[in-house]
Every structure is written in structure tokens, then in C-alpha cells.
Amino acid sequence: MVLDPNKDASLPEPIRRFLPAFSGRPLGPLLTQAMRSLAQRRPEAFERLGEFCKAHFLIDPTDLPFIFHVVPDGRAALVHTTGKNGALPSDVVIRGPILLLLGILDGSLDGDALFFHRAISVSGRTEAVVALRNAIEDAELRPSDLLGLGGNVARFADSGILGGLSLARQIVTGTHRRERTDS
């Protein structure tokens, strides 16, 4: 997917206002469990991180009221969510709209292009970001990997979630309107 970098991909204001800061709290334990379970099923997905599996990544979706602290240490992985004011010390900070960050995670968007166009920002230990980016790229993660699903349920979940994300990106950037007009 080629995303117009000049289009704002942030969630609309009404959705952002609807979400309180504590709404991210349940995600921490759920994502911790999902990452550890992924490491058990696909240990190779974490190998490319090398020494950076112990690095502390702060992921800040700029259009959500909470942030993620992630230590992608395979079976000892940790994900912790806090409000914007609760940032813990970190090696790396990655900031951007949530739909773009998820696009990098599922491999549908190019992280370098988003960085060049300043749609996302990165600071801290660049080598850890590069290792994380390359590990995510090669892992070809699907939503079903994180949810621990298999078979037809996995296929259904993947197509539903990825299709939904793609549509959401088109809606917030206005691309769906242009495509409809063009056709």
C-alpha cells in the first residue's frame, strides 16, 4: 500500500475524546501474554533482535491517550501501558498515529518512508530501532499470531482485522473518498 504521507492518519477527534487514559490498561497483560506465547510458538521471530531483545521501547501512539512500554525479550517479554504522563525510562521512543504503527507491524507500510516524511518519529538508540524494524519485517506477523489462533479461525481473523485496518487508514486519510470518485 502506498500511503500519501501528506495525509494525516490520526484517529478522528471524537474517537480520541471517547477514550480515557486508563482504557489501555488491560492491554498490558494481554499483550505480554500474547508476546510470550508467540515466542514459544515462533522463537525465530525474536532471534533477529539479538542483544536488543532486552532494550526498553516506548511506543507512543500520538492519537491515543496511553503509551506502551515494551521489552521484546521472547518468553520473558513485557508490555506495560501507562497514561502519557507515566513514561518510564526507555532506550527508544517511537511516536506516530496508531494506524501507521499497526501498518508497520503487519508489514503493509514502509517504516523508512513514514520516517522520511515525518509521519512517525524515532529517538534514542537507533541500532535498537533498526533491529526491531528488521525483526518485525521478517516475522511477517499476522493478528492470529498474536492472538494464538490457528486454522480457519486464524484466516478469518487475519482477513477481518487487516481488512478493517486498511479500511480505517483509507477513511482517516480520505483515500476511500478519492478512490470512489476516481472509479
Add this chain to the structure above:
Amino acid sequence: MTTSSRMELVCPAGTPSALRAAVQAGADSVYCGFRDETNARNFPGLNFSPQELAEGVRFAHAHGSKVLVAINTFARAGDTDPWRRAADTAASCGANAVIAADIAVLDHMATQHPDTRLHLSVQAAAATPESIGFYADAFNVRRVVLPRVLSVQEIAALNRAITVETEAFVFGGLCVMIEGRCYLSSYAAGRSPNLNGVCSPPEMVSYDEDRDGTAARLAGFTIDRYAPGEPAGYPTLCKGRFKAGDKAGYLFEDPVSLNAGSMIVAFRAAGVTALKIEGRQRGKGYVTEVVRAFRKAVDAAEQGEDATEIDSILASLSEGGRQTTGAYRKIWR
């Protein structure tokens, strides 16, 4: 050497998933390297283990594509084993060709693995009939990857004077015009692309944000400062913005991407055998989009059509958001 057969599209892969993406998007050949300093893209988390290369070769061959292995840094005196091992592994994995620049690596391949094709890396900076002739005679090099210093007319003249195939870059990052001989970054970082496979080692790069925007630093030296929202480039010294007197500007090179997609017909007429896309350090999304766009453009060129819309398709994937045809159209002459 001029060619009348279909032009080959040579595409980058930094990971096995990028290799699969390139093959599925229509690459005729995919180039990649090992996870060490034997290739010029030695970044954390990037590149292939021997087992991943063997699997990648099997996948590519099953889909009718070829795999070219870049062993294109210069071997270290007194410690040539990593380069020897990389060459032996590439050959044993069934790679279709090895891309090399160092005469020690070329000699090892020519004597130990004569059945594996040898391509001369752009790192060798061979751009004259005499230098290319030397590599062809001494090591049976079959193809030369051209440095990005020649105009299309000069490539046509070169092709008439040599007996090996030529491969020209058509998209991606640009280097200043001394490929294979650039030690600029080593003055700041102590390492170079030619010897260590990195010109800006990521551990020496930082992006620091403050009220005025973002400062890009290499080994503590500020090499650029971006206002909020201003497009950024790779954190290399050659693309740094410096102040001389009262004027700030790009001293060596602007942060722009090469895009010669509108010149494919001209490359064909100039006798170019293969078109190369740069970007082993880029992600799968980039590989898929760029390869797909160039597959369409090359197929159109084979039908005698041009594909000018490729510029707008790929603008969003360009470094700094800007594109150039580089030296291929030497408009400054």
C-alpha cells in the same frame, strides 16, 4: 556488450520475507547478503544466515527467479576467512551469482567455484572498457554493475566497447560519485561501507527532538536539523546539511532518491542487460511497491511503451520525498 533479450529486473532483499515479497512482486533476480561484514549492508537484524539463504534460493528457483549474493566489501588483511566462507557458502547454497568487488574474493570465486557466475559490484567502481576488460579477463566476470556516474549515452558507448553484460541502478538511494572509494563516514564514525559494510553505524546515529524540530547526529556530530514536518533523509555525512559563511546547504549531495523509471526504454536502447533497484535496508512494503511498479514499467518498455506515471507512484517511498534521474541525464553539462 549489447543485448536483444528481455531486460532483467534485479531487486533487493534484506530479509527472507523481503526475498519472498520481491519474488512474488515479479523480480527476475533478488540480491541479498550474509549477516556479517562481508556485505555492504551490515545492519542489526538484517541479512541472511546460511540456512535462510539456502531456503531463499529454493523458494526463488521454485518461482522462476534467481538469487545473487553480495559479498561486496573488501576483505581485511590477515583475516580473510569470513569472505572465503561467505563465497563458499553462497556457492554451496546454489546462488546464481556472487556480486563482488575485492580481487581476493573474485579470485577465490574464479578458482574455487568457476561454475558460479561472477558479477562485478558497483563497489569496484569500474566504468571504463579497460577496467571492465581487466575483471573480465582475469576473473571471468560476466556482468558489471555500473557506478552511478555515467549518462545513458556514455553507457551506450561503453556497451559497444565491452564483452560483458551491464546492470544499471534505476531506483533508490544515491551515493556521492566515488563508489567503493568513499571513506567520508570513517572520519566521524571510524568505520566505512567498503570495509565494514556500514557508512553510518546505527549505534552512532541519534535523532534528538527539541522545540525547534529534530537534530540528526552521527558519532556526536550534528549533521542535519529538520524543522517539524520537514522531510528527512538518511543520516549519512554525505547528505548532511552544513553552514558555510551564512549559507546552510547540502555540501555533498541532496537527500533525494534515484528514479530512472521513465528511462527504461533508453536503457534498453543503450544495451543494458539488467535494471537494479537499491534498498536492501528497506522494508517489505517498499520492496513490494517498488518491484511491482518496475515490473509493470519494464513489461511496458518491452512492448515499446514508456511508463512515466512511475514517478508519481513511487514519490512517497523516496528519501526526502524527492527524486532525480541523477547522472543518467547530465543536465549540468
